Amino acid sequence: MKDSVIEQPDLRPADEVMRLRRMGSMFPSRLSFLRTLTRRLIADGSRVSRPHWQIDGDGFGTAVYTVTLGGHRYSLFAITQPLDPEMRTDRVIAEAWDAAFVLYDGVPDAAEIARLSSQAPLQEAGRFTQKDLCLSRANKSVRLFEQIVGALRAGSALPMGMIHQIGYLMRTTAVYGNGKFGIADRRVVAQRPGLEGPFMAEMLTVWLIRAFTHDLIEHMGGAPLPARVKRQLGIGNSTGLGMAPFLVSHPLLLHSWMICRETALARVRAAQIDEGVAQRLIALARRAAQHLLEWNIPDPMHQARIVTLRQEWARLTQGLTEAGLCQEGAVDALLERSRAGSFDLQELAVSWLIEPFGDVVDGLTECMANPFDPVLQPQMSCDELRGLLQEHCAFATEIDFTDPQASAQFWYVSEAKLEPRIGQRQSEPGADRESPLDIARRIQELAKDLTGHSGPIWQFLAQLPEHRYAVQRVQALAQNPYAEIRDNLVDADMAPIDMLRCKLSFFGASKFDPKSQLWTRITLAQGAPLAQDLADGTARDDWWLPVSAP
Incomplete structure (x- = not known):
């Protein structure tokens, strides 16, 4: 970017931004919490170790993964057990899962591993302590799991088509934090470096679960997966109504998230694009187009939205050149052109334009935590x-x-x-x-x-x-x-899926796969750096809208 002093434009008005239909069209960005976490892991030079591994040949047993972040050690405890196929469900009423997890404050000793082994599979019905920071559970993507294990054992080609289509080995049905079911309140870690941002402990849990799923399938298959394949395998998640009211119950936190995103956009609008950033935007536009081609879901209404977005994106980005992007006002011109299309197009353009400007916008993530609630001002007239x-x-x-x-x-x-x-x-x-x-x-x-x-x-x-x-x-x-969400949340046409997508985009979710207006499946951490990338010093914060590798 060229050095210049340009007054930051006004933010988009809240009455435009805080509408359910627009919020339900948001995409992950470099401000998303998983991106923030991985940047911190890279900056800290974090390393992941595996001090405990007692998994049998069928993939059942316990494991512990430990990582240092911000001067503190955290461990993921994992346990896998046989599960009757009839009991495998994404619904919250489930009482058994293929795997259960606890993010532990420190490194559990033998006694704590024994405690976690007995309590983690019980999830809500278990008994937990202030050493337990997050609680999660997951089910296998059985078809893909079996196909990969079979290929590794036979030394045959991996099912790359299925890997690209599904994108994860396990799908979580909850990642609980902040004191639920007796685990530690957020205040225990809220001031710790690396976990002070929103949902950082939960994001660390997800990232470590992903590492466990990679190790588990390699252990069962008896052979390593190529790193490029592992990067494509994120963590699935099923999310329903339980998440939606959070945005209403935490209005000041929602404001912090949204104003940081809108401020990032305003800063980018004020910045002058140089040749390096122009090249990056063109490359990212191609990546986004490929991501949209690889995003296919069963729901006909939402698939039609994706097809429309592919066409709109092609028109918006057609003929992009370095010279054109370096002209003054290029960002505003692109944003204005996007307004002729759907909300999906407009919000994808926002995430795209923010992406190359890390030096301008990344510091805003420090402002996204907000522990306060509205307070009555009794003297107001x-x-x-x-x-x-x-x-x-x-x-x-x-x-x-x-x-x-x-x-x-x-x-x-x-x-x-x-x-x-x-x-x-x-x-x-x-x-x-x-x-x-x-x-x-x-x-x-x-x-x-x-x-x-x-x-x-x-x-x-x-x-x-x-x-x-x-x-x-x-x-x-x-x-x-x-x-405030500036819509009627009890209207007959209100779709909770819009609130879910808004919140999940801040988590860093992609490939939304709505199963109704009430719940959706998503993919988390697809394309994110691996633990091995951290160890090798090759980890990069470059995984916005990941695409399949050849």
């Missing part, structure tokens, strides 16, 4: 609150809630699994136990009841305390405009 409603909340105040469709759904927590669920208000019981995710409706009711009131807001709340929650959220928007 009713007039000032009305101003915030007018400035930020048209998405809520303009909805016609007399239409049953506007409140057709409701969120609740299931008694059996303590997981979020969605009910149909007109036909299913439980609306009397509704979770407070009907933000738009609550804001509209606040706006109506605020009419005619003056003085400080505490006086209004003394009369109508039921509006306290909505007041806090509206007040937060003054300094945190990206804190």
Whole structure:
């Protein structure tokens, strides 16, 4: 990039960005948490060791992987056991899995390995301690697992078609952190170097599970996998409704994520592209096109979106040249052209344009953690609150809630699994136990009841305390405009899959494979550096939208 002093453009307005359809079109970027983790592992010169391995020829037993990060040692404990095929399911109601995992604070001794061996397979029903940082479980991609093991044992060609199509050996059905089921609260590691960012412990767990799956299949097959093949084998994940309400329950954290991404885009718009960056953008555009060709899923509606995106991407990037990209205003011109296409095209363009500018945007990842919640400002005047409603909340105040469709759904927590669920208000019981995710409706009711009131807001709340929650959220928007999803989350047409994709894109997920509007499969860490790459000193932070190797 050429040295220049250019005023940073304004960020895209929250009323444009924080819409479910756009959020449901987001792609991973270099700001995603897995990318941040691998950069830190590389910068720290981290190395992975395997102090414990007791796996039999059928692939059953226990293993421990240890890595040093930020001056602390962490270990992944893994246990695999026989599983009746009838019990293999991605659903949260499952009670048994092919493998279970615990991210451990330190290195477990024999006594701790024995404890983890008895408790990890129980998952939610187990008993855990403050040494246990994350809890996870996974099932094999049985077809691919068997094909690779057979090929390695026979010394025959690997099933590269299946490897490219599936992209992982195991698929996690949960990666729990932050105090769930008795494991350590996030505060235990939140200030530690390397784990201070959002979901860093969970991302470390996923990356180490990937290393275990590679070793496991090599052990069972009796031969090594080529490194290029292992890089293509990430970790699958099945994610459902349990993840969606997180974005609503942590509004200030959501703001931090989104404003960092929008600031990154603004910084890139302000930067002048030089020949090196131009060459990189052209190469990345080709990679993205190949990634889209390799992304195929069963769902016809979402596959049609992918096909459309392939065509739009080809048109957007057709005729790219170094000279054209180095012209002033080239980034803005590309962004403007993308606006003629789908939200998928627009958000893919954002991730693409950010990618070559690590020196400009990577520091923003230090601002993505946010432990705070909205706090009531009781002295704010009713007039000032009305101003915030007018400035930020048209998405809520303009909805016609007399239409049953506007409140057709409701969120609740299931008694059996303590997981979020969605009910149909007109036909299913439980609306009397509704979770407070009907933000738009609550804001509209606040706006109506605020009419005619003056003085400080505490006086209004003394009369109508039921509006306290909505007041806090509206007040937060003054300094945190990206804190609120600006759509109706109980509308008949609301699709939770949009919230899932937004959050998963920040994790670094790719190849979204929706199974309904309620849950999706994804791939994590595909293309990421291997433990061996760290040991060899060849690890690189260059795996945005990975593609298959020849």
